[in-house]
Amino acid sequence: MTIKAILVSCALALSAVSEAAQEYSPYIDEDFPKNLYWGDTHLHSSFSMDANIMGNTALPPEAAFRFARGEQVTANNGMQVKLVAPLDFLVVSDHAEHMGILPKLRAGDADILSDPVGRRLYDTLTNDPNGARVLMGELLKSTSANVPIIANEAIERGVWQQSTATADAYNEPGKFTALIGYEWSSMPAGDNLHRVVIFADAADKANQIKPFSSFDGEQPEQLWAFLDNYEKKTGGRALAIPHNSNISNGRMFAVETSSGAPIDRSYAAQRIRWEPIMEVTQIKGDSETHPWLSPDDEFANFETWDFGNFSALEGDNKKPEMLQFEYARAVLKHGLDLAYKTGVNPFKFGMIGSTDSHTSLATAAENNFWGKTSTVEPGSARTHGSVASVQSASGNVMFMPWEYVAAGYAAVWARQNTRAELFDAMRRKEVYATTGSRMSVRFFGGWNYREDDILRPDRTLIGYRKGVPMGADLPQKSAARPSFMVFAAKDPNGANLDRIQIIKGWREADGSLQEKVYNVAVSDERPIRRNRVQALKSSVDIASASYRNNIGDPVLSAWWQDPEFDAALGAFYYARVIEIPTPRWPAYDAARLGVEVASEVPMQVQDRAYTSPIWYTP
Secondary structure, eight states, rough: OHHHHHHHHHHHHHHHHHHSOOOOOOOTEEEOOOOOEEEEEEEETTTSSSHTTTOOOOOOHHHHHHHHTOOHHHOTSSSOOOSOOOOOOEEEEOSSSTTHHHHHHHHTTTHTSSSSSHHHHHHHHHHOHHHHHHHHHHHHHHHTTOOOSSOOOOOOOOHHHHHHHHHHHBBTTTTBBBEEEEEOOOOGOOOOOOOEEESSOHHHHHHSOOOOTTTTOOOOHHHHHHHHHHHHHSOOOEEEEEBOOGGGTTTTTOOOOSOOOOOOOHHHHHHHHHOOOEEEEEEEESOOTTTTTTTTTTTTSOOOOOSSSSSOSSSOOOOGGGGGSSSHHHHHHHHHHHHHHSOOOOTEEEEEEOOSSSOOOOOGOOOOOOOGGGGGGGGOOOTTTTTTTTEEETTTTOOOOOGGEEEEEEEEESSSSSSHHHHHHHTTEEEEESSSOOOOEEEESSSSSOOGGGSSSHHHHHHHHEEEETTTTTOOSSSSOEEEEEEEETTTTTTOOEEEEEEEEOOOSSSSSEEEEEEEESSSOOOTTTTBBBOOOOOOTTTTBBEEETTSBBBEEEEEEOOOOOOTSSSEEEEEEEEEEEEEEOHHHHHHOOOOOOTSOEEEEEEEEEOOEEEEOO
């Protein structure tokens, strides 16, 4: 072949390539979040006043980060403790109110002793046999009255800078993320309005402020103003996460402002700007829904706390009308109503879980639960009668330690394990909650999914290409009914799955708010008849605190299309994934330590996951 013929052949070949696809790989320009990261956004160390007074004197923020990374540590009760697998991220969220004061008092810190009040508190703590109890009373009274017991800005800034420096020291991009944060702990009249504040930034920006506490302002609107000023001042980013709405006596998600005015468009936009996610499950109860609110939901009564608020001065002071402003499902429905009325949905939040542990130990699994505080760590009388019960100011028993919940964790779909990527995922609400399990869950919604898409090996890619993930809005309507894809895989170290459900909430044309639970995937080839499924027979052996994965399935998935969709009505959808029954944490206490367990203590549990919703707006 001549040189000319070769050149002509090459030119023809190049022309053919230019006319065909320019790339061979199907993944070019695909940049969706491929990685699942596990963490706790709400953990207290010995720097928190209440944690320290109740026995956590040995584990500062450094220990909390080491434990979350997978290291073995010595708990305050002297036992060794370790996670089954490391977490990927952690927020040590010590209370802004009196942060770090107790460690300084115990150490006889010179700065504290130079303050007259600090000297008096030190003498009480060291010389009075009941000093810890007396000091606890003073600090609680101070917090409730929103008046700091020690007002010393130099001490406050020093403690905060110590906290931020520790987070920076343990932050390893790509390996482990230590997010800077704290808790704002407002509780007017005992009603819980607490928020965890999280920064996307390093100490260089976070140190330009000191934490805004309830001493600085007890209204959420004041906290939001602080966050706005922080971003304007530093160029950084921040958000707030409400938690324990179940003990707010209806105030956490009220449909009015703190001053009692109706929510308007401006307020709605401000709220969802600063609070894109909520903590729906944790040690102090589960807040997905309540059996009074969801009487047709057979799984509604899960680890329910409804004794009242932090005060509970009359014992059980919870009123039924309060519940609709406390539990996520009902609040999401109120959000649809407010969006209709104002044009903006203030309750368009994603959902995560976290522990709220005050032991410095982010343990959420039933078989490794270290309790809420160091006074109820394993080996304590936490499973029997009224011993170590939590009482109100009037002396009434509010709840028993065995009512504490082994929960929960925050699951985040992100591109990388870095502060920026995790924060971005929280902002876009591509997150979900579990009650302690580490099951993997994907949830997508769109108009063009086909039923066989759920069977394809690249279904995650299809989920993003043809629709939106959890936390997002369905795009402009392009078909008669939306369809959804959901797939879940068991915790590699945990239980099989019982079922997947899709929960729908919507606003009717007459303004009434409705909900329905759909069983969309069930294990063991059980039929779904009239949306009901026969319950599995438990494999739990309580005496040995064991179970078998001979029931349930390790993986479940479903394509589902809303059979009752009305394009004129606003709606939301989220997935709930439920495990098979397993032993609840008191069963492990009894089997491992031989402790007595009261007869009324629940000994089985079905842990679960809640995805962030997908919304439809007409």
